[in-house]
Amino acid sequence: MKIDSSLPLEYSTEENRLKIFGFWIFLGAEIMLFATLFAVYFTLHTRTGSGPDGAEIFELTPVLLETFLLLASSFTIGLGVHAMRLGNKKAMMTFFIITLILGLGFLGIEIDEFVTYVHEGATITTSAFLSALMTLLGTHGAHVTFGFFWGVAILIQVARRGLNPQTANKAFIFSLYWHFLDVVWIFIFSFVYLKGLIS
């Protein structure tokens, strides 16, 4: 395998460059996926039937906390990738671990939020609005959950095998995925929660 040492590890082989390019295309598909879910949400968000509307169930504090955790995790994973470029395995792993813990915190609050909704009688079957809301949030949450396990698998590999073109490539692609989830969340925060709270 040819290794081009003028490039960062994650780009250093032909195969790695293909994988990063391919992953960008895949993210294009993910954008379409979430765009469709948003479109569904906006079609249905006023169709609350006899159930509650957004203003009645949304609470700002937990959502702000979620936003803070996820934004912070996007920052720490950036630091992790930076450490990786410097070849500092220990710092890289530390930042990745912090990222995953922040992600878990996010998930914890989200689960709590869902439980609260259900206690208030706002379930996924109550109205079209709630079906759309919970599917959108749930899809994002499922992505974060999947990302958590993915991140763990990568950490184990980096711990065992060190930083080499393969592990660096995986870690980098994972960071793209994680940033993407953050971006999607910003949209959810602004157009679902803030907008819902205002109206």
Next chain:
Amino acid sequence: MSMEELFHPLQEPMILAAAISIVVGAVVVVAGLTYFKKWGYFYKNWLSTVDHKKIGIMYIAVALLMLFRGGIDALLMRAQTAVPDNGLLDAQHYNEIFTTHGLIMILFMAMPFVIGLMNIVIPLQIGARDVAFPRLNAVSFWAFAAGCGLLNLSFIIGGSPDAGWTAYFPLASTDFSPTVGNNYYSLALQLSGIGTLLTGVNFITTIFKMRAPGMTLMKMPMFSWSILITNVIIVFAFPVLTVALALMMLDRQFGTKFFAMTDGGMDMLWANLFWVWGHPEVYIVILPAFGIFSEVIATFARKNLYGYKSMVMSMVVISLLSFLVWAHHFYTMGHGVMVNSVFSITTMAIAVPTGVKMFNWLLTMRHGKIQFTTPMLYALGFIPIFTIGGVTGVMLAMASADYQYHNTMFLVAHFHYVLIPGTVFGVLAGYHFWWPKMFGFRLNEKLGKAGFWFIAISFNVTFFPLFILGLDGYARRMYTYSASTGYGPLNMLSFIGALGLAVGFALICYNIYYSWKHMPRNEKADVWDGRSLEWATHSPVPEYNFAIVPNVSRLDEFWFAKKEGRDITAGKIEKIHMPNNTGTPFWTSGFLFLAAFFAVFSLWIPAIISMLVVFGFMALRSFENDHGRYISVEEITETEKSLRGDK
């Protein structure tokens, strides 16, 4: 659910017969493999292969099988309606059959046929040794195969979907469609859709990043262009289907209210989501056919393609427009005048770039020395028939007039007039054209041409009467009609045509057997005196595709090099890196299949367990340390010699 309910479709003799033939077929294959002790061979060379050419062949094999399956559905429908008040099928079975016919023909016949050809040809045509992600390619195939298997299983266990391939709500909701049929729909399409999406990612990367040195995008053969655009459409359109199917499953099996009639649900949302994917899907199966015709026409007219740039441009425009026309599928479902007008105009606009392509093909043939080979016949037949389809399409595009023929046989005739010459003729042309690349021998031309004539003539006999019936008000999806309507004679004519079509397809299948027995082997690599790079390597193609990756400096480099007596595949052989075969994609999809099957019956615990196994396989794959292998210089030299025939 009682046993009787579970196997309720089997109480119909025709369906029982179909089920038995599927089971017998499976038993014969299994017994044959066991008897000839070929399991090991079969597993090693096919089930676990990551070779794009073999994956392509498997796609085409499934597509042909499904053409047969969908064709039987079609014959049953035409037989049922051949005479008034016929009792061959009851309403429920007719519903199931037109649903599975449409689904199978589009998603499990046309799509895989196209994807099969692209798998075989694209890397060769762009001078690459492989696709970008060979293992992912195997995952794509097996996910698709799992979906295909699941849909066919619906015929035997639990009942097929019955709300049309469009599955409109509320018709497809549990209220109106209480069997598990539409659960099968959502899950089978979901699996195969994921496979298709991954193919999209794979081939965009392959085409962008793995072209032979010197081959800029504007020096790329037209088929490769059409596939690039197709895959971009796939990546944008399929996630919409993924979401739509997930919502459908949630509504049907978890009681959400997306498409419900109460609690704020909105059935029209389904129609919109479905067609936002569904219309581009039509172009996903038709653009590759346009690409194939371009190759075939240029090759057999012995001329370079007229208007290369405008051909590319027109495909790009078609692909953009394809996302802006979806509402023309439901003009009558209550949008305002404004909405209908806008969609009416965008739809008619598609005729312009399509017309450009038509003229380019005609001008390519002008003054050419045309060879009437089988693939060329399909290309020539396509032009007039597709034009009828196109003209009737513009008729349908007029929203106000559509109120007259909406949901009549006129529509059925129209879309068969575009899909059959477009897609089916296209893939059949490609199949005859590239067959020698796959297997090293040609298909018999006499049988091939006989097949073409049967299909082309019977096609018109089958579908032209439907235009007239449609204008006469004969509604679509009607399982029977009374004699007083006067629809009888034309329906009978159409049935006779359908029988002719069956003969044509039988000839195509027989040709495989005949040619395998009788056609000479060791054809030269460049059987048709071709133009693009796939003809520069041997037939059949060695696993590494090209011993020496060709250098390209212009469009149709291979053709010009031939004329100038240059060999673009000369050079020093070096060792080649190849991926190892792996059974993981096969087994992963096996468990995906199980998960989906349990989910159809809402058996969530076993479904979750199967999904966990799937994730387990993914984790295993992540930890695996497999760097592939090298083919040595000696081995390549040996292979090259024996393929060239100088032992």
